[in-house]
Amino acid sequence: MFVKKTIAVLLAGTATLAADNAFAQSTGTAAGTSVDNTASVTYTVNGVNQSTTSNTASFVVDRKVNFTVVTDQTGFTQVTLGQQDAVTKFKVTNTTNGTQDFILDPDQNNIGVGILPGNDNFDVASLRAFVDSNNNGVYDANVDTQTFIDELAPDASVTVFVVGNVPSTQSAAIAWDSLHVIVAAGGTTGTRGSALIATDLNLANADNTVDIVFADNDSDGAAIGDIARNGEGRAYSGYEVGTRNVALSVNKSARVVADGVNLANFKAIPGATVEYCLTVTNATPLVAASSVVLTDVIPANTTYVPGSMAMGAPGTLGACVAAGSTEDDDADDGTESDGLTAAFDGGSKTVSARITTVPGLGSVATAFRVKIN
Amino acid sequence: MTRLLSGTAAITIATVAAPVLAAGPLQVSASVMVEAKERGTDGAVRVKLVPASRVVPGDRMTLVVAYRNTGGQPLSNVVIANPVPAALMFQAAAPGSPAPEVSADGKTFTTLSALRVAGPAGPRAAKPADVTHVRWRMTAPIAPGAEGRFAFNAVLK
Numbered sequence: 081m082f083v084k085k086t087i088a089v090l091l092a093g094t095a096t097l098a099a100d101n102a103f104a105q106s107t108g109t110a111a112g113t114s115v116d117n118t119a120s121v122t123y124t125v126n127g128v129n130q131s132t133t134s135n136t137a138s139f140v141v142d143r144k145v146n147f148t149v150v151t152d153q154t155g156f157t158q159v160t161l162g163q164q165d166a167v168t169k170f171k172v173t174n175t176t177n178g179t180q181d182f183i184l185d186p187d188q189n190n191i192g193v194g195i196l197p198g199n200d201n202f203d204v205a206s207l208r209a210f211v212d213s214n215n216n217g218v219y220d221a222n223v224d225t226q227t228f229i230d231e232l233a234p235d236a237s238v239t240v241f242v243v244g245n246v247p248s249t250q251s252a253a254i255a256w257d258s259l260h261v262i263v264a265a266g267g268t269t270g271t272r273g274s275a276l277i278a279t280d281l282n283l284a285n286a287d288n289t290v291d292i293v294f295a296d297n298d299s300d301g302a303a304i305g306d307i308a309r310n311g312e313g314r315a316y317s318g319y320e321v322g323t324r325n326v327a328l329s330v331n332k333s334a335r336v337v338a339d340g341v342n343l344a345n346f347k348a349i350p351g352a353t354v355e356y357c358l359t360v361t362n363a364t365p366l367v368a369a370s371s372v373v374l375t376d377v378i379p380a381n382t383t384y385v386p387g388s389m390a391m392g393a394p395g396t397l398g399a400c401v402a403a404g405s406t407e408d409d410d411a412d413d414g415t416e417s418d419g420l421t422a423a424f425d426g427g428s429k430t431v432s433a434r435i436t437t438v439p440g441l442g443s444v445a446t447a448f449r450v451k452i453n
Numbered sequence: 454m455t456r457l458l459s460g461t462a463a464i465t466i467a468t469v470a471a472p473v474l475a476a477g478p479l480q481v482s483a484s485v486m487v488e489a490k491e492r493g494t495d496g497a498v499r500v501k502l503v504p505a506s507r508v509v510p511g512d513r514m515t516l517v518v519a520y521r522n523t524g525g526q527p528l529s530n531v532v533i534a535n536p537v538p539a540a541l542m543f544q545a546a547a548p549g550s551p552a553p554e555v556s557a558d559g560k561t562f563t564t565l566s567a568l569r570v571a572g573p574a575g576p577r578a579a580k581p582a583d584v585t586h587v588r589w590r591m592t593a594p595i596a597p598g599a600e601g602r603f604a605f606n607a608v609l610k
Binding site: 107108109113115116117118119120121122123124125126130132133134135136137138139140141142143144177279291293295 | 477478479480481482483484485487505506507508509510511516518520524526527528529530531532533534535536538540541595609610
């Protein structure tokens with residue numbers, strides 16, 4: 081019944097876009113892009129061709145805020161007591177359909193038990209967060225000084241270092257930390273934008289403004305550090321004291337064990353035998369001290385009693401060594417197998433004792449005798 | 454500004470850019486709606502169409518073209534053409550709307566199932582995402598005072 085063949089006149093594409101690549105990224109069409117739709121119509125009235133177009137229906141693409149924070153290392157950072165600028169490494173990826181700033185909030189207080197292995201028993205001092213400005217994956221103290229993420233493009237990632245100083249406290253073992261990240265407004269290079277606030281879903285909004293819609297996931301699951309759709313993210317890491325100093329102390333005591341005159345209450349008279357007792361104590365829990373060497377020059381006016389050295393666990397009731405092993409005086413310890421060796425050097429009048437291992441919170445005693453000239 | 458109300462559903466024009474409409478008996482109005490999930494008092498989540506004021510990538514949208522013959526003559530050979538905005542990915546005709554003819558180049562129109570597009574290994578069957586233009590050809594004249602609407606679904610890239 082068509083009298084005339086009608087040719088639809090198609091308008092050229094009517095979507096106007098902020099940029100040619102506005103939707104080339106996987107994060108979707110860039111926030112602020114105006115999408116316009118117009119229909120064109122041809123028809124005939126009594127055989128006369130007519131055409132018209134509709135109004136243009138437009139909307140502005142809103143900001144779908146999404147990003148991830150992850151720990152960018154395996155296990156805890158191994159540190160030593162007193163270490164400065166110990167680093168834990170994180171990565172922040174912007175999956176918002178727009179360029180954003182991110183506020184960095186390093187944290188070691190609001191971390192629930194059970195998220196990380198072990199038990200947190202100390203805090204590092206001066207916890208700070210820095211962006212890997214030169215993008216080399218390594219914290220450079222004088223280079224990586226930016227304390228917020230500036231203008232992170234859609235789909236881009238950046239490494240963030242959380243840096244702290246380990247105390248010298250002997251008991252320090254594990255410190256948990258976390259990087260708490262808050263999305264902020266982008267747009268001004270070099271300036272930290274203010275934290276974004278989601279547009280109230282109940283408010284009627286103007287169609288030509290860019291609403292803020294939080295679409296971020298809960299970054300820590302059941303833990304209390306983060307919830308979904310809050311424009312914040314959190315990842316966890318920690319410091320572990322791997323190598324440490326042990327609190328090693330030596331106590332030296334002397335007692336007269338015979339004077340050749342009295343049967344008891346021996347006096348320190350010439351000819352008396354004096355036993356010296358060197359007790360090595362390791363006051364650090366769980367950590368052994370290895371290869372401990374004691375040397376002691378015998379006092380003037382005394383003579384070493386050959387074969388008088390004994391080593392072993394400390395004794396009680398005044399005894400230096402309880403059930404210790406008697407050590408020979410020579411320096412040849414090839415046949416020794418108990419980890420305790422000793423020698424006397426007659427030239428320098430020096431007693432030396434070597435203890436292979438002093439266990440954590442353990443003590444080892446060494447006894448030797450001299451005669452008063 | 455032109456605001457047309459169809460018989461049953463009120464169509465709010467999201468933004469009126471106030472184009473100069475060609476003088477003529479056929480008034481055409483475009484609007485964009487977005488699917489919004491709404492939790493009812495019974496707890497069930499329903500999807501309803503709301504004006505496209507809050508739209509983020511991944512949202513499902515409905516583009517509506519409503520028409521009305523305001524003249525005294527029947528209008529014949531009506532063809533309503535709608536290029537799909539580049540930021541949107543065509544999905545299908547909206548529920549209740551006739552399926553449009555589609556095109557991947559704006560020149561050749563056919564049904565989606567018959568449309569073929571060039572691929573790396575020669576022509577292949579088109580997918581909805583390949584569609585760049587849609588159009589509806591009306592076989593019957595629009596009587597004076599008659600009105601109707603077409604719509605299709607798309608997803609914001």
